[in-house]
Amino acid sequence: MTPASNNSECIYELPLASERTEQQIDCKTVGGGPLPEPLLLENVFWFCKLRWSAVVFLTLFGLLSLPEGLMPRLGLAPPSDWPFAVAFLLAVANLFFVTQPARRSRSGDRFCGLASLWSQITFDLLVLTAVVHYTGTRDTSVCLAYLFHIVLACIFFSRIQSFIVTLLACTLFTLCIVAERTGVVPPASVYALSEAIPLSAAEDLQFIHRVISIEVIWFVVWYLASHLSALVRIRDCELAETNQKLISAQQERTRHLLLTTHELKAPFAAIHANTQLLLKGYCGVLPDKALDVVLRIAVRARRLGHEIQDMLQLANLRAPSQQAQPWTDIDLARLLTWCVDQTQARAQERGVTVEYTAPGEHVVVQAVEDHLKMLFTNLLTNAINYSHEGSKVLLSCVLAEDGVTITVSDSGIGIHPDKLPRIFDEHYRTDEAVEHCRDSTGLGLSIVRHVARDHGLLVSVKSQVGAGTEFKVVFPGGRQQPAAST
Amino acid sequence: MAYLLIVDDDEDFAHAAETVLTSRGHEVEIKTTTNGALASMDQRPPDLVILDVMFPEDASAGFAVARKMRHYNERLARIPILLLTAINNRFPLGFSDRDADDEWMPVDAFLEKPVDLDALTMKVTSLLEKRYCSASSEAAAKAS
Numbered sequence: 267m268t269p270a271s272n273n274s275e276c277i278y279e280l281p282l283a284s285e286r287t288e289q290q291i292d293c294k295t296v297g298g299g300p301l302p303e304p305l306l307l308e309n310v311f312w313f314c315k316l317r318w319s320a321v322v323f324l325t326l327f328g329l330l331s332l333p334e335g336l337m338p339r340l341g342l343a344p345p346s347d348w349p350f351a352v353a354f355l356l357a358v359a360n361l362f363f364v365t366q367p368a369r370r371s372r373s374g375d376r377f378c379g380l381a382s383l384w385s386q387i388t389f390d391l392l393v394l395t396a397v398v399h400y401t402g403t404r405d406t407s408v409c410l411a412y413l414f415h416i417v418l419a420c421i422f423f424s425r426i427q428s429f430i431v432t433l434l435a436c437t438l439f440t441l442c443i444v445a446e447r448t449g450v451v452p453p454a455s456v457y458a459l460s461e462a463i464p465l466s467a468a469e470d471l472q473f474i475h476r477v478i479s480i481e482v483i484w485f486v487v488w489y490l491a492s493h494l495s496a497l498v499r500i501r502d503c504e505l506a507e508t509n510q511k512l513i514s515a516q517q518e519r520t521r522h523l524l525l526t527t528h529e530l531k532a533p534f535a536a537i538h539a540n541t542q543l544l545l546k547g548y549c550g551v552l553p554d555k556a557l558d559v560v561l562r563i564a565v566r567a568r569r570l571g572h573e574i575q576d577m578l579q580l581a582n583l584r585a586p587s588q589q590a591q592p593w594t595d596i597d598l599a600r601l602l603t604w605c606v607d608q609t610q611a612r613a614q615e616r617g618v619t620v621e622y623t624a625p626g627e628h629v630v631v632q633a634v635e636d637h638l639k640m641l642f643t644n645l646l647t648n649a650i651n652y653s654h655e656g657s658k659v660l661l662s663c664v665l666a667e668d669g670v671t672i673t674v675s676d677s678g679i680g681i682h683p684d685k686l687p688r689i690f691d692e693h694y695r696t697d698e699a700v701e702h703c704r705d706s707t708g709l710g711l712s713i714v715r716h717v718a719r720d721h722g723l724l725v726s727v728k729s730q731v732g733a734g735t736e737f738k739v740v741f742p743g744g745r746q747q748p749a750a751s752t
Numbered sequence: 753m754a755y756l757l758i759v760d761d762d763e764d765f766a767h768a769a770e771t772v773l774t775s776r777g778h779e780v781e782i783k784t785t786t787n788g789a790l791a792s793m794d795q796r797p798p799d800l801v802i803l804d805v806m807f808p809e810d811a812s813a814g815f816a817v818a819r820k821m822r823h824y825n826e827r828l829a830r831i832p833i834l835l836l837t838a839i840n841n842r843f844p845l846g847f848s849d850r851d852a853d854d855e856w857m858p859v860d861a862f863l864e865k866p867v868d869l870d871a872l873t874m875k876v877t878s879l880l881e882k883r884y885c886s887a888s889s890e891a892a893a894k895a896s
Contacts, residue, residue: 521811528806531838532762535865539768542869548771571866 306379307367309422313386314364317356324353342456348400352393359389383422387415387431395438402455403443404473409480412439416484420491432488436481443477527578534571538564569705576709579640580692583716596638598629598663598670605642606661612647617655620646623662629670631741633721641717644710645674645737651703652735653678670741677734686727690715753777754799754880759789759817760836761807765865769802772869773876786813790820797827800879803859805837822858832879833859836867
């Protein structure tokens with residue numbers, strides 16, 4: 267139940283589904299596009315975390331050059347500072363990327379996850395190209411690290427955008443090789459003897475073939491990864507759509523249930539009110555026979571009204587809800603007092619007294635308040651209905667070590683042992699029960715069963731024909747707690 | 753005695769309530785649409801409004817009337833509102849007295865249909881008494 271208002275015109279809502287037009291999403295379009303912005307924002311931080319591991323790796327690699335003689339023993343080139351320089355550059359950039367959303371937020375500008383990821387991937391590709399150059403384009407397989415960015419781009423971006431990233435990776439790698447071969451930058455390598463051995467023409471050709479095959483593989487990986495990513499995105503979108511439809515259906519069901527309640531109960535309210543007019547003499551004195559007929563109408567109308575209400579409650583409990591009611595801390599003593607109050611009119615009518623022994627301590631349980639009210643009101647009504655006139659219904663609440671126990675007992679007609687297992691069935695009423703009280707729907711204990719099941723409550727019943735019935739509801743240990751004293 | 757306005761699309765119920773309240777000496781008018789009720793209140797503000805929630809024109813039109821009275825019309829803002837509806841406090845998605853608040857459900861009292869007509873007259877009497885008490889204390893405060 268939520269209030270809704272705006273400044274110019276009030277929009278009033280019952281606690282039922284508002285009829286809103288859902289935005290239609292074309293999942294096929296979504297599959298070819300980038301991730302939704304909230305997911306991109308999450309990935310901005312994840313990507314930055316990943317970059318810290320590259321910073322650590324490069325720093326550790328740089329540290330290997332510090333102990334004298336270690337690098338040559340490992341077959342690597344003499345000490346160099348480039349790993350530190352690149353690690354430092356990555357760390358500074360990473361700090362910039364990590365703090366960018368907060369800075370944007372402070373300045374009031376909108377932060378765009380897509381733009382941030384684009385700049386991060388572009389920056390990474392440039393830095394990676396430098397690392398590929400320093401480690402040696404010919405001697406190592408570091409160039410395969412471009413694949414990480416190609417795959418990530420397939421996940422984050424649209425197919426066209428990830429294709430551009432793949433193209434950029436190929437271009438940078440090719441430019442690096444061309445720059446080395448044309449002498450713009452001297453070739454480098456982490457291996458000690460690499461530069462000393464010039465390549466033969468055949469080996470040079472093999473290297474070119476290798477570069478081409480590597481780049482072809484990158485495009486194949488791009489094709490596969492972007493295709494799979496698009497499929498997953500379409501599936502996600504379809505799932506979201508289905509979920510939205512389920513929510514809408516649930517809202518419609520709730521709306522329908524409320525309208526049905528109103529439509530079914532309103533006529534009984536009118537019948538009830540008009541029979542009261544006749545019974546209480548507002549329309550003059552009626553002959554005894556007519557009075558008897560009106561009384562029957564009133565009783566029947568009230569019974570039908572209760573039956574409709576019970577059926578709707580049961581339907582609501584049975585149906586899985588997308589908008590489940592919240593579990594809250596409930597003061598059990600207060601709730602039971604409320605239930606007793608609710609059943610007082612019925613008790614007076616049947617000449618029964620309800621005695622409630624409140625718990626010695628303040629007891630709080632976690633449950634859906636309305637459902638607990640239904641449970642205990644139904645148990646009390648049941649006890650009242652099947653009690654003898656002038657008898658008592660006892661309600662008690664005890665806090666024990668194994669949990670809170672609520673007992674509802676009566677000294678009424680009782681239930682035969684053979685019939686006990688069936689009393690929680692819908693519409694089941696024993697012959698004795700029908701004979702004793704016609705004004706009951708046979709749904710009250712079904713409601714009790716549903717609420718107990720949903721809350722994990724233990725319900726037991728003890729009965730003796732002619733002596734009475736006792737229902738026990740136990741909140742298993744751990745669900746309840748004494749409330750803080752106020 | 754007071755001038756009461758019953759706003760309810762269920763004429764059968766409204767007339768039953770009218771019969772009982774008239775017998776207690778009140779002047780009662782029935783309006784079966786919310787627009788008609790608002791127009792009537794503009795002409796002559798009642799001492800108390802007995803208001804249904806769900807109307808054929810809108811499932812929550814009763815709330816709309818209550819809010820228009822409370823928030824958008826100075827003359828009607830202090831008239832007690834007694835909400836009557838078949839959506840009850842036993843129904844898990846319904847509402848009850850605890851939901852009455854100034855913003856969402858600005859009413860003074862809530863009764864569930866089917867209602868006992870004696871309970872209705874008692875509630876009406878108590879709301880009217882409350883209104884006269886607050887009106888007289890306001891008048892006394894102004895005078896002093």
